Amino acid sequence: MSVNKMSENITKPVDQTAALTKQKEKVEVEDMVDNINKKTETNKYRNLYVIIEQVDGTIIPVGLEMLSEARRLMNDFNKKYSLNEKVIAVILGNGIKHLCEELIYYGADAVIYADDTKLNYHINKIYTKVIAQIATDLKCIEKISPEYSKEFKRPRYMFFAADSTGRHLSSTVLAELESGLASDINKLVVEDIDFRHEHKTKGQMLTFEKTLMMYRPDFSGFLWTTILCLDNKNPEIKRDYHPQACSIIPGVFEPLEKDVSRTGIIEEYIPEFDTKDLDIKVLSRNVLKDMIDFNSYKTIISFGRGIKESPEENIKLIEKLAKLLNAEIGISLPISKKPFKLSDKMNSLYITPERVIGTSGQKVEPTIYIALGISGASQHLAGMKNSGFIIAVNPDENAPIRNECDVFIKGRIEDVLPIMIEELEREKINQTKEGASAVVGTV
Ligand SMILES: Cc1cc2nc3c(=O)[nH]c(=O)nc-3n(C[C@H](O)[C@H](O)[C@H](O)COP(=O)(O)OP(=O)(O)OC[C@H]3O[C@@H](n4cnc5c(N)ncnc54)[C@H](O)[C@@H]3O)c2cc1C
Numbered sequence: 001m002s003v004n005k006m007s008e009n010i011t012k013p014v015d016q017t018a019a020l021t022k023q024k025e026k027v028e029v030e031d032m033v034d035n036i037n038k039k040t041e042t043n044k045y046r047n048l049y050v051i052i053e054q055v056d057g058t059i060i061p062v063g064l065e066m067l068s069e070a071r072r073l074m075n076d077f078n079k080k081y082s083l084n085e086k087v088i089a090v091i092l093g094n095g096i097k098h099l100c101e102e103l104i105y106y107g108a109d110a111v112i113y114a115d116d117t118k119l120n121y122h123i124n125k126i127y128t129k130v131i132a133q134i135a136t137d138l139k140c141i142e143k144i145s146p147e148y149s150k151e152f153k154r155p156r157y158m159f160f161a162a163d164s165t166g167r168h169l170s171s172t173v174l175a176e177l178e179s180g181l182a183s184d185i186n187k188l189v190v191e192d193i194d195f196r197h198e199h200k201t202k203g204q205m206l207t208f209e210k211t212l213m214m215y216r217p218d219f220s221g222f223l224w225t226t227i228l229c230l231d232n233k234n235p236e237i238k239r240d241y242h243p244q245a246c247s248i249i250p251g252v253f254e255p256l257e258k259d260v261s262r263t264g265i266i267e268e269y270i271p272e273f274d275t276k277d278l279d280i281k282v283l284s285r286n287v288l289k290d291m292i293d294f295n296s297y298k299t300i301i302s303f304g305r306g307i308k309e310s311p312e313e314n315i316k317l318i319e320k321l322a323k324l325l326n327a328e329i330g331i332s333l334p335i336s337k338k339p340f341k342l343s344d345k346m347n348s349l350y351i352t353p354e355r356v357i358g359t360s361g362q363k364v365e366p367t368i369y370i371a372l373g374i375s376g377a378s379q380h381l382a383g384m385k386n387s388g389f390i391i392a393v394n395p396d397e398n399a400p401i402r403n404e405c406d407v408f409i410k411g412r413i414e415d416v417l418p419i420m421i422e423e424l425e426r427e428k429i430n431q432t433k434e435g436a437s438a439v440v441g442t443v
Contacts, residue, residue, distance in 0.1 A: 043151035045242040046141070048074055050159045051131060051173075052091040052103060053122075053166060059091075059099055062161040064106045064255035066248050069188060070159060071107035071256060077190050081210065085156065086110055086145060090134055092127060094120035097268075104264035107256045110144040112137075114269045121282035124168050130271040131169070132176040135243070140267050154179075155243040157212050162247035162359065170247045179241045182227035184359075186252040186378055187215035195230065202234040212244040217378045249359050251382035292354045292362070294328050299368040302330035302357050302384070306373015306394060306413060311340035315350060317417040318372060324424040330357040330364065330384075332374050358383035372413050376401025393417075 050070050052063040070087040078084060086109035091099060093115065100111040112134050118126065134140065135155050142149040154177060160170035162184045174181040191213055196205040214227045229244040294300055301322050307314040322329050329350055336353045357364055358380040369387035374380060376392070376399055384390070390405040393416045402408045409416050 043148045044153040044240075045156040046145055046148040046152055047086045047088050047155055048157040048159065049088050049090055049135060049155040049243070050108070051161075051166070051169070052089050052099075053161055053163070054091060054093050054096055054099060057093070057096060057099070059102060060161070060163075061255070062163060062166075062248065062250035063089075063103075065250065065253040066159045066161065067103065067107040068256040069248070069253040073157075073188055073190060077210070080190075084145075084147065088112060088144060088155075090131060092119045092130055094118075100266045102258075104262050104266070105258045105260050107262075108264055110265040110267065112140050112144075112267045112269050114271045116271060118273055118278060119271075121285060122165055122169075123277075123280055123282065124172060125280065126273065126277050127169055128172040128176055129274065129277065130269075131173050133271060134269050135173070135177060137269065140269060143267055144265050153242075156210070158243040158245035160245070160247040162249045166247050170245065174243075174245050177243065179243055179245060180229035182214040182216065182229065182246040184249050184379070185214045185216050185227075185246040186249045187224075188246070189213045189215075193228075195228075199234055199237065200230055200232055202236070206233050208233075212246070214244075214246045249379065249382060251359065251363060252378075291352075292328065292330075294330065294357075294362055294364045294366070297326070297328040298366055299325045299327035299370070300330050300357070300364055300366045300384075300387070301325070301327045301370040301372065302332065302374060303335065303372040303413070304332035304374035304380075305334055305339065306375075307335075308340065308373075309412070310414060312342055312346060314373075314413050314417075315342070315346050317413065317421065320421050321370075321417055321424070324421065324428065325368075327368075327370070329355065330362075331355045332377075332380050333358060333360050336361075356383075371401055371405065372417070374401055375399045376404055 048070050050063070050066050053060050067087065067089060074085060074087050087107060089103040089108035089111045091103065091111065091113045094117050095115065097113060097115050100113050103111045114130055114134070119130070135158070136153065138149060138152060141152045145152070160166040167183060170181055170183070191211055192207055192209045193211050194205050194207055195201065196203060208230050211228055211230065215224050216227065217223070218225045229241050231241050232239045301318055303315070303318055318329060321327070331350065333356050335351060336356050338347065338351050342351065353361065356362065359382045360379065361383060363383045365386045367388040369384050369390045371390065371392040373394065374392070375394070381404055385404055391407045391409065392401045392405040393409045393411060393413055394401060395410060395412050397408070397410050
């Protein structure tokens with residue numbers, strides 16, 4: 001018998017045993033899949049919680065924007081799944097009870113508020129703990145969603161604002177609740193998705209019901225990333241990841257019209273404070289005025305990374321144009337990180353965070369907005385898209401800014417600006433001459 005023949009004989013029975021074992025494994029895995037899919041349908045995770053920020057008793061606009069998106073999402077959700085899950089606004093502060101009705105008028109089904117002198121100022125550690133307590137509190141849920149209160153553990157979804165307070169708060173609350181977080185989101189969809197993953201599902205295709213698909217613009221707004229926060233269904237590392245939570249970019253969603261006929265449940269939550277946390281005290285707070293007052297200008301000229309070929313010279317051109325148009329100068333966020341070598345004068349004058357336009361900076365609405373060498377990422381657009389008339393200069397006709405502007409000049413800053421400046425200077429001289437002759441004529 002040749003070695004090959006011999007090995008053939010030996011392998012046959014082994015193959016059969018392997019096939020049987022595989023079949024058994026397959027049946028076991030199919031059972032596991034069935035069980036897992038059945039088990040997910042519990043009442044552990046319910047409702048969408050929207051964390052509202054207020055400053056000195058005024059709800060900040062992104063709070064109402066989030067409520068409007070939450071309303072749309074949960075209306076569709078309840079219709080699709082024949083459920084009755086609610087939009088619950090959560091608000092903390094001192095003397096803020098009167099804001100709860102307002103939140104109902106703008107789309108919430110229920111409001112949970114904590115009103116306490118210790119919550120007068122936002123202290124992240126304290127706010128984190130109180131929000132985590134509220135998110136897991138059964139008494140509040142008994143009153144708001146009694147039908148789900150027996151098994152309730154945590155919110156199904158949570159929204160925070162993607163501003164300096166909300167970005168910090170969302171990460172610490174989700175750490176406390178031991179779930180995941182997607183930041184800077186500007187599109188949301190709920191779907192049942194089939195998903196296979198080596199670790200999450202042990203390589204099996206499983207259904208994840210009611211998954212919050214959280215979209216964010218990445219790579220300068222050129223690509224969308226979809227972020228999912230999925231439970232581990234692999235029995236070896238089984239673990240839930242709820243709530244599915246995100247922070248939402250301000251200015252993306254329109255708030256609902258205020259509807260004073262709307263009614264809802266308002267619940268007070270009495271927080272428990274850890275005496276150790278109360279060692280941190282904010283005694284007073286001064287709000288610094290923006291050093292750059294864009295509101296006083298009818299024209300704003302902003303520049304971005306497109307100045308890169310000759311940064312110093314290009315900024316000089318921009319300065320000249322700004323002077324001719326009596327405009328203030330803004331920048332895109334990456335410019336504030338000082339990506340180019342510039343003179344100290346230019347750095348101190350223009351490369352400052354106060355000049356940033358967008359979600360991380362200021363929101364402006366001038367009569368004319370000129371975007372020079374700016375691609376038009378959504379975070380930048382959120383800060384200037386309500387301007388009266390938008391002009392963009394960019395050699396790339398596929399840059400997203402093109403879809404937002406009224407006039408798109410395909411070209412480089414260094415080529416276009418000298419022509420604009422020359423034309424404006426000529427115009428100015430003509431106006432002066434006309435003015436002079438008009439004066440002469442009246443004498
Ligand atoms: C959480 C978060 C918050 C953010 N907040 C903000 C924010 O508030 N504001 C903000 O601006 N960004 C913000 N960003 C960054 C944003 O996503 C983009 O990365 C940024 O806006 C891109 O800046 P830019 O347009 O200057 O640069 P790029 O995207 O690099 O665009 C440069 C543009 O210049 C053009 N160009 C090249 N050469 C020339 C030339 N010679 N003349 C003219 N044009 C030229 C190119 O075609 C390109 O379109 C944020 C990002 C994140 C993740």
